[in-house]
Amino acid sequence: xxxxxxxxxxxxxxxxxxxxxxxxxxxxxxxxxxxxxxxxxxxxxxxxxxxxxxxxxxxxxxxxxxxxxxxxxxxxxxxxxxxxxxxxxxxxxxxxxxxxxxxxxxxxxxxxxxxxxxxxxxxxxxxxxxxxxxxxxxxxxxxxxxx
Amino acid sequence: xxxxxxxxxxxxxxxxxxxxxxxxxxxxxxxxxxxxxxxxxxxxxxxxxxxxxxxxxxxxxxxxxxxxxxxxxxxxxxxxxxxxxxxxxxxxxxxxxxxxxxxxxxxxxxxxxxxxxxxxxxxxxxxxxxxxxxxxxxxxxxxxxxx
DNA sequence: GACAATTAGATTGTGTACAATTAAATCAAC
DNA sequence: GTTGATTTAATTGTACACAATCTAATTGTC
Numbered sequence: 186x187x188x189x190x191x192x193x194x195x196x197x198x199x200x201x202x203x204x205x206x207x208x209x210x211x212x213x214x215x216x217x218x219x220x221x222x223x224x225x226x227x228x229x230x231x232x233x234x235x236x237x238x239x240x241x242x243x244x245x246x247x248x249x250x251x252x253x254x255x256x257x258x259x260x261x262x263x264x265x266x267x268x269x270x271x272x273x274x275x276x277x278x279x280x281x282x283x284x285x286x287x288x289x290x291x292x293x294x295x296x297x298x299x300x301x302x303x304x305x306x307x308x309x310x311x312x313x314x315x316x317x318x319x320x321x322x323x324x325x326x327x328x329x330x331x332x
Numbered sequence: 333x334x335x336x337x338x339x340x341x342x343x344x345x346x347x348x349x350x351x352x353x354x355x356x357x358x359x360x361x362x363x364x365x366x367x368x369x370x371x372x373x374x375x376x377x378x379x380x381x382x383x384x385x386x387x388x389x390x391x392x393x394x395x396x397x398x399x400x401x402x403x404x405x406x407x408x409x410x411x412x413x414x415x416x417x418x419x420x421x422x423x424x425x426x427x428x429x430x431x432x433x434x435x436x437x438x439x440x441x442x443x444x445x446x447x448x449x450x451x452x453x454x455x456x457x458x459x460x461x462x463x464x465x466x467x468x469x470x471x472x473x474x475x476x477x478x479x
Numbered sequence: 480g481a482c483a484a485t486t487a488g489a490t491t492g493t494g495t496a497c498a499a500t501t502a503a504a505t506c507a508a509c
Numbered sequence: 510g511t512t513g514a515t516t517t518a519a520t521t522g523t524a525c526a527c528a529a530t531c532t533a534a535t536t537g538t539c
Contacts, residue, residue, distance in 0.1 A: 190444060193446075195379045198447065200354075203353060204354045204358060207351045208354075210351075215528090226496090232345075254518095307346065308474045313467055321349035328356050358496095398525095398527090401491090401525095406525080428488065485537090488532090498521100500522105503518090504517080505514105508511100
């Protein structure tokens, strides 16, 4: 055991469990997100809009690590569903401002059970959860906030 | 501070850094994968094929947490590039067997520098890396291997 | 051995992700 | 104040990712 190709074994990669875990957890959101007709990407986008009430696409992209190629269609969908409004900034016409609508605020009430329900699906102790959380942010911290 | 909606803050989610971290790391593979003309999904698929030499699509999907809807086009692409062969099992015609070709084996030599290069991009100590690795597999362990 | 149930892949449709390019607005230098 | 550079979104093209459905092959039951 231990040949020069061991480094290429899938079980020796750190990236793989990260990738697989992320996908599996996102998948487990579906049963909770379906009733409020949101996808995972739409959900995390709404989370930021719920917090900020008003934010540019640029700032949203920085927070979510997503670019306009991803966000533009997501935001158009959310506007179409009536949860946000899209309008150009008066100060700087290049900026598109995303604003929470009344329906968007209403949705927040229905969403607020979701985090607790999802928490049960990850079988880690509070200490382990904290550890994982801080390791992940340590990695993210090394990356430029945006592209 | 600490209202009833704190649970919906993006910074209080465990899923989000997991999702963001996974994407950011996959993105950082690109400069190393471009020269050998593989995408990340094609790369992890080849990793398993390099280890197994011969494997069914089903088993591949179990290992990679991917379904046939994702794997079918990926494997056709890899076949087209000449790295794998796709053929039905004689024993059970339902099974599609993926076999490593000589070109596929050749590619392994070029790929073997990648893990070390990527390792430098994640700024964690060996202990922290080990910790993260085991926490992620702990979560994955709770999930059924497949869908 | 016929037939229902199961299993493995393929296909289709929707929704991300991201690189690369484009277009419009603003900024910076002079 | 005009022009070149920068910034912000949108667009386009490629490649996943997965749910749902379909088809063909196999298995289990009697």
